[in-house]
Amino acid sequence: MKNASAWLLLLASGAAHGANPVTPTEIIEAARADEWRAVDPARTLLMTLAQGTVVIELAPRFAPRHVGNIQKLVSQGYFDGLTINRVQDNFVAQWGDPSAKRDIGLAKRTLAPEFTIGAQKDFQRLPDPDPFAPEVGFVDGFAAARDPKAGQTWLAHCYASVGVGRDNAADSGGGSELYAVIGHAPRQLDRNITLVGRVIAGMELLSALPRSLEPGGFFSDPAQGTRIQSIRRGDAESVKLEALKTDSASFKALIEARRNRRDSWYLRPAGHVDLCNVPLPVRARKP
Amino acid sequence: MKNASAWLLLLASGAAHGANPVTPTEIIEAARADEWRAVDPARTLLMTLAQGTVVIELAPRFAPRHVGNIQKLVSQGYFDGLTINRVQDNFVAQWGDPSAKRDIGLAKRTLAPEFTIGAQKDFQRLPDPDPFAPEVGFVDGFAAARDPKAGQTWLAHCYASVGVGRDNAADSGGGSELYAVIGHAPRQLDRNITLVGRVIAGMELLSALPRSLEPGGFFSDPAQGTRIQSIRRGDAESVKLEALKTDSASFKALIEARRNRRDSWYLRPAGHVDLCNVPLPVRARKP
Numbered sequence: 001m002k003n004a005s006a007w008l009l010l011l012a013s014g015a016a017h018g019a020n021p022v023t024p025t026e027i028i029e030a031a032r033a034d035e036w037r038a039v040d041p042a043r044t045l046l047m048t049l050a051q052g053t054v055v056i057e058l059a060p061r062f063a064p065r066h067v068g069n070i071q072k073l074v075s076q077g078y079f080d081g082l083t084i085n086r087v088q089d090n091f092v093a094q095w096g097d098p099s100a101k102r103d104i105g106l107a108k109r110t111l112a113p114e115f116t117i118g119a120q121k122d123f124q125r126l127p128d129p130d131p132f133a134p135e136v137g138f139v140d141g142f143a144a145a146r147d148p149k150a151g152q153t154w155l156a157h158c159y160a161s162v163g164v165g166r167d168n169a170a171d172s173g174g175g176s177e178l179y180a181v182i183g184h185a186p187r188q189l190d191r192n193i194t195l196v197g198r199v200i201a202g203m204e205l206l207s208a209l210p211r212s213l214e215p216g217g218f219f220s221d222p223a224q225g226t227r228i229q230s231i232r233r234g235d236a237e238s239v240k241l242e243a244l245k246t247d248s249a250s251f252k253a254l255i256e257a258r259r260n261r262r263d264s265w266y267l268r269p270a271g272h273v274d275l276c277n278v279p280l281p282v283r284a285r286k287p
Numbered sequence: 288m289k290n291a292s293a294w295l296l297l298l299a300s301g302a303a304h305g306a307n308p309v310t311p312t313e314i315i316e317a318a319r320a321d322e323w324r325a326v327d328p329a330r331t332l333l334m335t336l337a338q339g340t341v342v343i344e345l346a347p348r349f350a351p352r353h354v355g356n357i358q359k360l361v362s363q364g365y366f367d368g369l370t371i372n373r374v375q376d377n378f379v380a381q382w383g384d385p386s387a388k389r390d391i392g393l394a395k396r397t398l399a400p401e402f403t404i405g406a407q408k409d410f411q412r413l414p415d416p417d418p419f420a421p422e423v424g425f426v427d428g429f430a431a432a433r434d435p436k437a438g439q440t441w442l443a444h445c446y447a448s449v450g451v452g453r454d455n456a457a458d459s460g461g462g463s464e465l466y467a468v469i470g471h472a473p474r475q476l477d478r479n480i481t482l483v484g485r486v487i488a489g490m491e492l493l494s495a496l497p498r499s500l501e502p503g504g505f506f507s508d509p510a511q512g513t514r515i516q517s518i519r520r521g522d523a524e525s526v527k528l529e530a531l532k533t534d535s536a537s538f539k540a541l542i543e544a545r546r547n548r549r550d551s552w553y554l555r556p557a558g559h560v561d562l563c564n565v566p567l568p569v570r571a572r573k574p
Contacts (some may be wrong), residue, residue, distance in 0.1 A: 025502075089491040090446050090566070131416050131559045159377050159471045168551050183494075184446045184471050184564055188548065188557040204376040204498035207470075211491035261475065266457050270475040272418045277471055279377070 002270070023263045024254055028281045031250035033093060036242040037141070038285060039200065044234030045074060047095075049226060053240060054202035056162050057182075061140050062155050063114040063196045066164055070175035070196060072107040074231050078176065084209060085224030088217020090184055093206045096177030098222055104176060113170045114194045116152040120144075123153060124247050128259070128273050132156075132187040136275040138246035141273050142198065143192065155195035158185045158276035160203050164194045182207045185276035200282045201241060244281040253257075310550045311541055315568045318537035323529040325572060326430070326487065331521030332361060332490075334382075335409060336513060341489035342358045342526060343449050343467075347544075348427050349442050350401040350483045353451055353563060357483060359394040361518050365463065368383035370512030375504020377471055380493045383464030385509055392464060401481045403439040410440060411534050415546070415560050419443075419474040423562040426534035429485060430562050432477060442482035445472045447490050451481045455459035469494045472563035487569045489530060531568040541568070 021030040027038065039057060047054040058142040073079065079095065082102070086094035100109075123146055125137040129176075133145035139153060146153040161181045166173030172193060180199055199206065209226055212219045219225045232238075244251050255278055260269035308317040314417040326344060345499070347354040360366065366382065373381035387396070390519050410433055413422040418560055420432035426440060430448075433440040442448065448468045453460030460481060486493065496513055499506045506512045519525075542565055547556035 033407060087493055129416075129418050131418065131561070170554055184561075186564065187561065188545070188553075188564070190557070191555050192553055204500065207376055208495055208497050210495050212492065258475070266475075266479055267457055268478050270419060270477070274418070274471075274474065277473065277475070 012234060012243060018253075021253070022213055022257065024257050026100060027254045027257055028244065031244055031248065031281075033286070035245055035248035035250045036283075037209055037245050039239060039241040040242055040284070041234040041236050041239035044200075044239050045070070045197075046234050046238055047079075047231045048229040049205060050229065051205045051226075052202055054205055055200050055241065056197050057141070057200045057243075058197040059103065059142055059195065059269050062117055062142070062144075062150065062153075063164075063252075065111050065193050066114055066175050066194050066196050069107050069111060072180070073104065074233055076105045076107070077230065078102065078104065078107070079228050079231040081158060082228050083219075083222050084228065085222035085225040086179070086216065086218045087182070087209045087211050087225070089211040091182065091186065091217060092179040093182050093209055094177060094179035094217075095225070095228060096165065098177065098218075100176070102176075104174075107176070108174050109176065110172055113166075113173075115170075115191045116154045118153065119146070119148070119151045120153045122247070126255070126273070126275060128275075130275055132190060141243055141246055141280065143278070143280070145275070149241045154191050156185070156275055157181055157189045158198075159183070160198060160199040161195055162197045163189070164196055165183065180206050182209075185274075187276070198280075200243065200280075240285040241282055242285045246280070251281075254278070257268075288562070290543065295387075296403075308540070309544065311544050314537055314541045314544055315531065316318060318531055318535065319456050320567075320573070322532050322535035323383055323538045323566040323570075324532050326569070327380040327527060328521040328523050328526040328532055331487075331526050332357070332484075332518055333365075333525055334518045335516040336492055337516065338492045338496040338513075339489055341492055342487050342521065342528065343484050343529075344428070344487045346427065346429055346442060346482065348407075349404055349429070349431075349440075350451075351479050352398050353401055353460075353462050353481050353483050356394050357465070358520060360391065360462060361520055363392045363394070365389065365391065365394070366515050366518040369515050370506075370509050371493075371515065372509035373466070373503065373505045374469070374496045374511040374512070376498040377502060378469065378473065379466040380469050380496055381464060381466035382512075382515060383452065385464065386413070387463070389463075391461075394463070395461050396463065397459055397461045400453075400460075402478045403441045405440065406433070406435070406438045407440045409534070413542070413560070413562060415562075417562055419477060428533055428567065430565070430567070432562070441478050443472070443562055444468055444474050444476045444482065445485075446470070448482055449484045449486060450476070451483055453480060467493050485567075486539075487530065487567075495558075528536050528569055528571040529572045537567075541565070
C-alpha cells in the first residue's frame with residue numbers, strides 16, 4: 001500500500017484515541033462529547049437529489065432576512081423539480097429558476113443585501129494573517145472575517161459556502177437562486193453577495209456534478225442540469241448531526257495541527273493555516 | 288435570465304473585443320497573438336478516460352528527474368488499465384498502482400525529492416502578500432513561490448496541480464502514483480512533496496469524479512475507481528493548445544482585473560489576488 005498507507009496516516013487516520021492525539025483525525029476522535037454541538041434541525045435545509053441528500057446549515061445571525069425568505073420558499077416547495085442549472089468548474093454549483101417565472105408565493109423576489117453585520121462579541125479570532133480581511137476567525141460555527149475599525153463582520157466564501165445569486169444591483173437577490181462553492185475559495189466575492197450558510201453533509205454530491213463548459217458554467221437549457229427532487233426544512237427525524245464547537249479546545253488543537261502538521265509524513269510544517277482550509281468537523285450524532 | 292445575465296457578464300462574458308477590455312474574459316479575448324505560447328506537446332501527458340482526455344503540462348524545470356521518470360513509465364504504458372483509486376473531496380484525485388506490483392521496467396521506483404530548485408531569474412513576482420511563502424508569482428507558466436534569502440523556488444499547490452505520491456520518507460516516491468488537486472489549494476503540501484505539472488485541459492473530468500467516503504478518499508478496492516484507458520506522451524497531432532504567457536501585458540491586466548474587479552457586478556473590489564485564484568488561460572490553438 002505504498003503511499004496509501006502514508007496518506008491514510010496523514011489525512012484520515014483511523015488511529016486509536018491515543019493519549020496524545022497528533023493528526024487532525026486523531027484530535028477529532030479524541031474530542032470530548034461536550035465539545036460537540038447538536039446541529040439545530042430548524043436551521044437546516046435538505047436538498048434531495050437522485051444521488052442522495054445534501055444538508056445545508058443556515059446562518060440566520062448573518063442573513064436573517066434572506067434565511068427567513070428562503071425558509072418561506074422552501075416551505076412552499078419552491079425548488080422542487082427545478083434543476084442545478086449551473087456547474088462551473090472550480091467555482092460554484094447554482095440552482096433555482098433562472099427564468100424567474102415560478103410563483104414565489106408569500107416569499108419576496110428581492111431583498112436588501114446582507115453583506116455584513118456588526119461586531120460580534122463571540123468572534124473567535126485566528127492569529128493567522130489573511131490577505132483579504134483585517135482579521136479572520138469563526139462565529140457561530142462559520143468561517144468569518146471582520147474589520148474592527150468599521151465594526152463589521154461577514155461570512156467568508158470558503159469551499160461549501162452557500163450564497164444568494166443576484167444581478168448587478170446589490171438588492172436584486174432574494175434566495176430564489178442559490179449557489180454552493182465547489183472550488184478554491186472565491187474570497188473576492190466576500191461582502192459582494194449575501195452568504196446564507198454552508199453545506200454540512202453531502203457536499204461530495206454537489207462537487208461531483210458534471211460541469212458545464214458553456215459560459216459561466218450555465219447549462220443553456222436548465223433542463224440539462226441535475227434535477228432537484230425537493231428542498232425541505234430539516235426536522236429532528238431527518239437531521240441527526242453534530243458539529244465540533246469552534247470555541248472548543250479540540251478545535252483549537254485541530255487548527256494548530258493543520259497549521260503545523262506534526263504527523264511523520266510532513267517534513268516542513270507550513271506555519272500558517274488558511275481560514276478556508278480548516279474543514280469544520282461534522283458527524284452523525286452519537287446515540 | 289435573472290442572475291444568469293449578471294453572472295455571465297461577471298465571469299465568462301462573450302463580450303466584444305472592446306477598446307477597453309474590463310472583465311477577465313474580455314482581457315483574454317483581446318490578448319494579441321504574440322502573447323500566447325504554443326504548449327510544447329513533448330512536455331505534455333494525455334490521460335484517456337471513458338469520459339474524455341485530460342492534458343497535463345509537465346514542469347521539467349522544477350522536477351527534471353521525476354518528469355523524466357514519468358515519461359519513461361508512460362512510454363512503457365505503465366498506467367494503462369490502472370485506475371484513479373483515490374478521490375478525496377476537496378483534496379485530490381490520485382492514480383497509479385497502490386499495490387506497487389506492476390513492473391516499472393526501465394523507470395525507477397523511487398527518486399530523491401525535487402521539492403525546491405534554486406533562484407530563477409525569470410520569476411515574475413506578484414506584488415500581493417502570501418501567507419505561506421515570502422514571495423509568490425509565476426515561473427515558466429506555473430504558479431510558484433520563492434524564498435529569496437534561501438535562494439529557493441518551488442511550485443505551489445493550486446487547483447489542478449499534479450504531484451507525486453510518496454510514503455513518509457522524502458525519497459519514497461518516483462512517479463508511479465500521481466495526484467491532481469481537485470479542491471481548495473492545499474498549500475501546506477508545498478515543499479513537502481514533488482510537484483511535476485498541472486492539468487491544462489480536461490480538469491473538469493477529474494473534478495467531477497465520484498468521491499470515495501472511505502478514509503483518505505481511497506477506494507478500498509482500487510477496481511472501484513475510474514479506469515484509465517491510457518496515459519501517453521502528447522504529440523503535435525494530439526496537443527494543439529496555447530497558453531497565455533505569464534510575462535505578457537495581457538496576463539498582468541488579467542491579474543489586476545481579478546485583484547480589483549471593475550465590471551459592474553462587483554460593488555467592492557477585493558484589492559488582493561490569491562496566487563491560486565488566477566486561472567492560467569489555455570485555449571485551442573488558433574489555426
